[in-house]
Amino acid sequence: MADNKELSAEETEEDLIELIDDDDNIIKFRLLDVTEYKGEKYALLLAAEPNDAVAEDEVAIFRYKEEEQVLEPIEDEALLEEVFEFYQNEEDAE
Numbered sequence: 001m002a003d004n005k006e007l008s009a010e011e012t013e014e015d016l017i018e019l020i021d022d023d024d025n026i027i028k029f030r031l032l033d034v035t036e037y038k039g040e041k042y043a044l045l046l047a048a049e050p051n052d053a054v055a056e057d058e059v060a061i062f063r064y065k066e067e068e069q070v071l072e073p074i075e076d077e078a079l080l081e082e083v084f085e086f087y088q089n090e091e092d093a094e
Contacts, residue, residue: 015031016028025053028047030048034064035087035090037086045061061080
């Protein structure tokens with residue numbers, strides 16, 4: 001039984017995405033979803049643990065470069081809002 005718990009914990013750790021902020025702090029995220037908007041892919045992430053940079057219920061959105069497997073930050077607030085609104089509408093439709 002204990003082995004199953006350890007396996008579950010390892011699987012959870014594998015699901016985490018670690019990003020480094022401007023102050024070289026590691027912030028752990030969980031992947032909420034990947035959505036495509038206007039021909040580009042975007043990763044929607046949720047904070048995996050409490051931190052000062054991202055609120056627990058805040059969604060962080062990054063441009064996802066699939067070929068390079070890179071997450072690029074988005075500076076354009078209007079684009080962030082468009083992508084999030086698109087994602088919400090997409091989820092509501094399902």
